[in-house]
Amino acid sequence: MDEPIVDPETERLAMAPKRRRRSRAATGLWFRRAVTAAILLALLPVVLTFVYLAPFVHPVSTLMLKDLATFSGYDRRWVPLEDIAPVLAHSVIMSEDGQFCSHHGIDLGELKVVLDDALAGEATRGASTIPMQTVKNLYLWNGRSVVRKALELPLAVYFDIVMPKWRIMEIYLNIAEWAPNVYGIEAAAQHHFGVPASRLTPRQAALLAVTLPNPAARDPARPGPGLKRLANTIQRRAARSGGYVRCLQ
Incomplete structure (x- = not known):
């Protein structure tokens, strides 16, 4: 019996619905x-x-993971908050986030000022709180990005709700970058001043605090005139911090 003749075009058309479904x-x-x-x-x-939340857990930042992935390595020596000179935490609060003890992850007053400046077409300043910087370091990435900021805000609120203030500060001070490939205040104190974090002086603490916004370009061990002026201001504020640091006392 002769095999039926199949028209290739007809076969192609018959198979098209099956391909579309797949x-x-x-x-x-x-x-x-x-x-x-x-x-x-x-x-x-x-x-x-x-x-x-567990004090025995020592988180790492995304930058630290990047350094590991690129075989750069890093120096980080975790220390509990009680082994860090209190003046260092006070200096960081007065430099980075004066309302740390009173806000809930976001400083709404500072955020409003930034939004008003942006809408007026003026240059904007940073409004990142310590919880915002902590969640960025733990979970997100560096650089200016609307997407990152949109993720950072709710994460900071959630982080502040779940985490006690002292633990937020402990994590932040142990994952912040203080020099290229140098993370955490213990490694920073040893790297820049050759002392443990527990023995930092008010002057050293102020210099380290004002280094945080740009650790790649600022050297607290060899401060220029501008960095010295900033450190003078923060040292005075830390000495009178009082109620601003009550959540760590």
């Missing part, structure tokens, strides 16, 4: 996987924040 199924599968991955990624900071 294509839609594959697209749907990848979409579901992408959504699942995004949800898991979003939940990671939520879970890790609870893990970081």
